[in-house]
Amino acid sequence: MKVIPVKAQAGLVGFESPAAEYIEMELSLDELLIDKPSATWIGVAQGNSMELDGIFDGDILVISRAQQVKHMSIIVAVLNGVFCCKKIDIERRALISSQVGAKPYFIKEGDDFSLEGVVTRSVRIHTPLNKKIGA
Amino acid sequence: MYFLCDASGFYSSAEKVMRPDLRNKPVVTLSNNDGCIVAVCPIAKKLGIKKFVPYFQVKDLIKKHGVVVTSSNYELYHSLSTKMMDTISQFADDIYVYSIDELFARFDTRLSHDSWLDLGRDIRRTVWKEVRLPVGAGGGITPTLAKAASHAAKRIPGYNGVAVIDSEQERISILKQMDVTDVWGIGNRLGRKLNLLGIHTAHQLSVQSPARMRKQFSILVENTVRELNGEIRIKWDDVRPDKQQIYSTRTFGARVTDKRELHKALVGHCESAMRKLRRQKSLTKAMTVFASNSPHDDTAYYRKSIYHPFPVPTMDTRIVTNALPAIIDKIFKPGVCFYRCGVGIVEIIPAANYQADLFSLNNDNPKLMNVLDAVNDRYGKSTLQVASKGFDKKHEMKRQFLTKRATTRWSDVPQIKC
Numbered sequence: 001m002k003v004i005p006v007k008a009q010a011g012l013v014g015f016e017s018p019a020a021e022y023i024e025m026e027l028s029l030d031e032l033l034i035d036k037p038s039a040t041w042i043g044v045a046q047g048n049s050m051e052l053d054g055i056f057d058g059d060i061l062v063i064s065r066a067q068q069v070k071h072m073s074i075i076v077a078v079l080n081g082v083f084c085c086k087k088i089d090i091e092r093r094a095l096i097s098s099q100v101g102a103k104p105y106f107i108k109e110g111d112d113f114s115l116e117g118v119v120t121r122s123v124r125i126h127t128p129l130n131k132k133i134g135a
Numbered sequence: 136m137y138f139l140c141d142a143s144g145f146y147s148s149a150e151k152v153m154r155p156d157l158r159n160k161p162v163v164t165l166s167n168n169d170g171c172i173v174a175v176c177p178i179a180k181k182l183g184i185k186k187f188v189p190y191f192q193v194k195d196l197i198k199k200h201g202v203v204v205t206s207s208n209y210e211l212y213h214s215l216s217t218k219m220m221d222t223i224s225q226f227a228d229d230i231y232v233y234s235i236d237e238l239f240a241r242f243d244t245r246l247s248h249d250s251w252l253d254l255g256r257d258i259r260r261t262v263w264k265e266v267r268l269p270v271g272a273g274g275g276i277t278p279t280l281a282k283a284a285s286h287a288a289k290r291i292p293g294y295n296g297v298a299v300i301d302s303e304q305e306r307i308s309i310l311k312q313m314d315v316t317d318v319w320g321i322g323n324r325l326g327r328k329l330n331l332l333g334i335h336t337a338h339q340l341s342v343q344s345p346a347r348m349r350k351q352f353s354i355l356v357e358n359t360v361r362e363l364n365g366e367i368r369i370k371w372d373d374v375r376p377d378k379q380q381i382y383s384t385r386t387f388g389a390r391v392t393d394k395r396e397l398h399k400a401l402v403g404h405c406e407s408a409m410r411k412l413r414r415q416k417s418l419t420k421a422m423t424v425f426a427s428n429s430p431h432d433d434t435a436y437y438r439k440s441i442y443h444p445f446p447v448p449t450m451d452t453r454i455v456t457n458a459l460p461a462i463i464d465k466i467f468k469p470g471v472c473f474y475r476c477g478v479g480i481v482e483i484i485p486a487a488n489y490q491a492d493l494f495s496l497n498n499d500n501p502k503l504m505n506v507l508d509a510v511n512d513r514y515g516k517s518t519l520q521v522a523s524k525g526f527d528k529k530h531e532m533k534r535q536f537l538t539k540r541a542t543t544r545w546s547d548v549p550q551i552k553c
Contacts, residue, residue, distance in 0.1 A: 038221035039265035041153070041542065047553035055553055065265045076551055078155035084552040112159060116267075133545045 033121045039066035044134035052098035060123040067118035074119040137281040138240045138274045145236035146174035149215045152267045153541035161202040168533045206534035214542040218266045231371045255297035274299035278369045279362035282319035310338035383408040384477025388533040391473040402524040404478040409452040418448035419480045424462045426476035439466045451499040
């Protein structure tokens with residue numbers, strides 16, 4: 001069968017974009033910042049104890065449960081029922097704030113502690129958003 | 136080899152993922168409109184709290200033990216369910232999602248018994264680490280045996296969440312410890328009939344003659360017997376056939392005594408049942424519409440149900456909702472405080488096989504319905520709707536104990552202390 005490629009047209013037409021054959025997907029921050037969606041969750045930072053590591057109050061944190069935790073990784077943990085973001089000192093089993101003069105928190109027997117992932121990315125909001133983030 | 140993986144107390148366990156303060160507490164989850172307990176987390180299970188009990192009956196017990204009660208947070212559950220399925224699918228050659236909290240995973244490799252057990256433990260560990268949901272894993276050489284193994288993994292002491300049936304010895308040992316009604320596909324009614332024949336355990340069922348089971352019951356029971364003996368009879372497509380009936384029904388948040396309010400609610404039920412009908416590419420030949428007051432009320436029990444056949448099989452929401460006013464005239468009775476209403480799409484036929492009658496007038500508008508569904512799938516339910524459903528939110532589900540939709544709404548994202 002011979003096919004004559006004539007496009008169906010109706011009414012006024014403009015010119016086809018010269019870029020038509022070069023169209024790509026628009027950039028997506030999800031695709032860039034999230035390595036493994038099924039193991040990733042999002043939270044919002046509250047407080048200023050991690051400022052020297054570049055995490056400020058109100059920053060959006062991208063947290064991966066699949067990322068390997070290393071000595072001094074910035075992690076999110078549950079400490080006695082509360083999510084908190086600290087650096088983890090694996091050797092001394094301690095949580096480290098990045099404030100000057102802050103003492104490490106040594107995880108005690110009887111503490112309810114669990115690792116909830118590594119902070120892989122953080123996003124700063126420089127101009128206020130038109131929606132509220134965080135409960 | 137097949138594995139059945141399912142989450143324990145999924146709804147209640149899902150509540151704990153984004154709520155660390157609930158991790159060590161007993162949690163139960165209520166059904167639509169906060170009616171019954173539908174999920175019990177492992178901690179609450181140990182306190183003896185049972186599923187499928189009306190909430191008001193166990194209120195005192197719940198208070199006594201400090202159990203946390205949540206409404207069904209479907210937004211959260213769907214999001215976490217997807218993560219759980221994605222995580223498990225990375226292990227398998229193929230997966231089949233069977234329900235919101237369970238899936239079958241197929242493996243085409245051959246491994247030793249111990250390696251299969253290791254794989255099951257690895258799945259469990261990974262889902263806990265990456266999604267924070269507790270899952271069990273049961274392996275078997277047929278889907279029915281995988282389901283049996285998953286039963287053993289949870290219920291038979293010593294298995295600790297993982298069991299694999301890949302040898303005669305293990306198969307017989309597990310089937311002997313299971314009631315016949317614990318077998319996948321054997322419900323209570325069928326179970327009672329089998330009991331009368333002296334078949335009480337899964338093992339007793341497995342040694343029946345398949346031909347006899349087919350004669351006395353159905354090909355489905357024959358297939359179950361063969362699957363229990365290691366012969367694969369269930370294909371993915373068979374696992375969830377198209378529905379023969381689709382019901383949409385719910386209790387009202389507050390009693391309804393107004394005809395127009397009843398009408399609005401029924402239009403909503405028509406919309407949601409017809410959406411499901413179109414998703415499975417079917418047509419309906421008839422519907423039943425029903426409404427009742429509560430049997431727990433002091434007044435006399437009132438329930439009325441009307442069967443309405445359509446002249447031509449249809450998939451068009453408008454045609455179905457246009458039939459409602461005449462039906463409601465027959466159902467509505469002044470003075471009755473309606474507590475529940477619903478719509479059942481019955482007599483469903485596949486759209487593909489439908490032979491149209493030359494003279495019958497089909498007023499369906501499939502294009503319009505496609506647009507309706509596409510818009511609502513993309514922008515959310517009821518973005519486009521039948522106007523007679525009304526625009527007040529009165530009939531939205533009662534979810535008094537609804538938790539944050541922490542994985543799907545920016546406003547609900549959890550705070551992390553720094």
